Amino acid sequence: MPRIDPLLSALMSNRADTVSLSDGDIAHLTKGGARHPLTRQPLGEGQLLLLLREMCPSDVAARLEADETLDFVYANADGRFLARVVRQAGRLTATVSPAQAGTPGPNANGTARVGTDAPPGADTDAPPRMNDRVAPEVAESVPAVQATERTPVRAAEVDVRASSAARVEIERLLNALVSAGASDLHLRAGEPPIMRVDGELKRTENLRPLTGAMLETMLVSIMPERNQTEFRDTNDTDFAHAIDGVARFRGNAFRDHHGAGAVFRVVPATVVTAEQLGISPEVQNLCYLTKGLVLVTGPTGSGKSTTLGGLIDLINRTRNDHVITIEDPIEFVHQSKRCLITQRQVGVHTGSFKAALRAALREDPDIVLVGELRDLETIHIALETAETGHLVFGTLHTTTAVGTIDRIIDQFPADRQSQIRVMLADTLKGVISQTLCKKVGGGRVAAMEILLSLPSVSNLIREGKAFQIPSVMQTSRKLGMILLSDVLIDLVDRGIVEPREAYIKATDKGTFLNLLKSRGHELSSLGAA
Secondary structure (H helix, E strand, O other): OOOOHHHHHHHHHOOOOEEEEEOOOOOEEEEOOEEEEOOOOOOOHHHHHHHHHHHOOHHHHOOOOOOOEEEEEEEEOOEEEEEEEEEEOOEEEEEEEEOOOOOOOOOOOOEEEEEOOOOOOOOOOOOOOOOOOOOOOOOOOOOOOOOOOOOOOOHHHHHHHHHHHHHHHHHHHHHHHHHOOOOEEEEEEOOOOEEEEOOEEEEOOOOOOEOHHHHHHHHHHHOOHHHHHHHHHHOEEEEEEEEOOOEEEEEEEEEEOOEEEEEEEEEEOOOOOHHHHOOOHHHHHHHHOOOEEEEEEOOOOOOHHHHHHHHHHHHHHHOOOEEEEEEOOOOOOOOOOOOEEEEEEEOOOEOOHHHHHHHHOOOOOOEEEEOOOOOHHHHHHHHHHHHOOOEEEEEEOOOOHHHHHHHHHHOOOHHHHHHHHHHHHHHEEEEEEEEEEEOOOOOEEEEEEEEEOOHHHHHHHHOOOHHHHHHHHHOOHHHOOEOHHHHHHHHHHOOOOOHHHHHHHOOOHHHHHHHHHHOOOOOHHHOOO
16 A cells, blocks of 8 residues: 555545645644644655655656656545645755646556646646535544544554655665675765775665655664664664565664664674684684683774684584573574574663673573673673683674773773683684685685684783794794685785785785795885885
């Protein structure tokens, strides 16, 4: 059913003259010269355009974005209606009134073009009016005028219809995001939708900029109620949205000086397995441990969630254990296979990471995944959990294995750091620090620096000599450890990644430059990098 129909039902049930619609304003009923609010939420530009496109013939739809006046007839179960659409200086307005006898009938699709001029006998300075059968009395109640013959459509129902149109529009963009093979969708007031494809932002063609009101309505239409409140109170919120058979999306909505904005990250509907990700056997072996701490680290957008999803899937397929994940929001959804999987979302199923982690100890877990080790207390509980006979996976936004160790220890006051070094030395079983590099010919590949637990590594952590760990990693490659610079040079040698891209991603650029020179790679492509 076209989304204009509830508004027209309200028009007829209240025996009003017209429904008035305008960009950025609520819908109104006009009766006897007085205007009465019909909806609570203002219409965004995109909503009004969607409403009109559903009810008008194709030749009128093609001209809706032109600065001109258009008239057409629309028919539904409530009767026949005359619509007038005006766009002036980019602002769209529309008035719809019951059609008078003699107005040309609709065609097969329920609409008929009347023309761009006023119909015969119409007042060109006013919207079309009902005939004299309109009752003179009008109630003052809001949001709907009292009906005399039929039950009026409530404003809340109209708001739901408008929200539904906005939801259709944003899900169309999310579907396009998946179809394009992009990783992120950026939405900004005053900008057309922008996608990140293979690490680069690309503006979508043939799409108009989004208005602030239009974008906010789109975002609220897919937000859980809790996030709507948080967005209203704090101006930003994180949430997840799923489209059946397409994908899940991790969203962040915010406001800036232009208005509403949002970024959506694609989370594939199916978990990518550890084998498909090319995760080494040594890292896969971490999934068979009974206790300890395993960290997956890297900058935002480096694929940490995908790697963790693959490791949890491997556990789910090969072990008979209870796995608890604590995430904000839930990204990959795991169906219990051999394992029992419990997934909890911060803000929905629990108040915080640390609260959920404390509660997990009373829920008979074997394996716990902490989506983000955000603060000192969460890190401390994670270490205690790993120390007391559980396998704990977690993430940090660090770029190297040594940087991860330093970050954890530096979170604590100086008088507690010795104790934390001992706990970390005893519990840390592996660190996977990864970054994504653009592949030659398109796509991206993960470069993973891998640190595994050895007695020598544990001793260096305990003694506060983490800066010596890269030397151990360099001499222990046969055991599965590897430095990021060695991973990058391997990718360059195999022709998978360009030297310039690898150089940009390297953390120790001096060492990596020497590696490029020693392998005889062309350095002129580095340019300003």
